[in-house]
Amino acid sequence: MNHENRRPLGDLNENLHWIIRYSDSIENYLSYFNRSYEEFLENEMFQDCCLSKIGQIAECLNRINKNHRSEYDAYFRPIVGEFHGMRDITVHQYENINYHIVWVFLTKERLLIKKAAEECLEQLGV
Numbered sequence: 837m838n839h840e841n842r843r844p845l846g847d848l849n850e851n852l853h854w855i856i857r858y859s860d861s862i863e864n865y866l867s868y869f870n871r872s873y874e875e876f877l878e879n880e881m882f883q884d885c886c887l888s889k890i891g892q893i894a895e896c897l898n899r900i901n902k903n904h905r906s907e908y909d910a911y912f913r914p915i916v917g918e919f920h921g922m923r924d925i926t927v928h929q930y931e932n933i934n935y936h937i938v939w940v941f942l943t944k945e946r947l948l949i950k951k952a953a954e955e956c957l958e959q960l961g962v
Contacts, residue, residue: 846903849962851896852953858889858896859950862942865889873939886942887933893949911952915945 865885869875876882897916901908 846899848900848904848907849957849960851900852957852962855893855896855953856950858892859946859953862886862889862946866942871943876939876942877935883935883938886938890938890941893946897949907956911956912949915948915952 865882869879869882876886897908897912900912
C-alpha cells in the first residue's frame with residue numbers, strides 16, 4: 837500500500853462529515869428493518885451493520901478528542917456518556933455487547949452526536 841496517498845485522519849472537518857455519514861447509514865439500516873428492536877435482537881446482519889458504523893463513529897470521536905480537544909469538549913463531551921467505551925467493546929469484546937445499550941445509542945444518542953457534528957460544522961462555517 838502506498839502511504840503517500842493516504843488522507844490525514846485527524847482533520848476535524850472530515851471527521852465531522854464522516855460522523856454524519858455513518859449516522860445516516862445507521863438511519864438507513866433502522867428504516868430498512870422497520871425500527872424494530874426485536875428484529876435487531878434476532879438479525880445478526882442488522883447488528884453487524886450497526887455495530888460497524890458505531891465503531892467508525894467512535895473512531896472519529898477519538899480522533900477529534902485527540903486532535904481537536906476544545907471542539908470535542910464543547911460539542912461532544914457532554915453527550916458521549918456510555919458511548920465512550922463502546923468502540924472497544926464492539927471491537928475487542930464483541931460477545932459482551934449489551935444490545936439494549938446499543939439500541940439506545942442507535943435510536944437516541946446517535947442523533948445527539950450527529951446534531952453536535954452538524955452544529956460544530958456550522959460554527960466552523962463549513
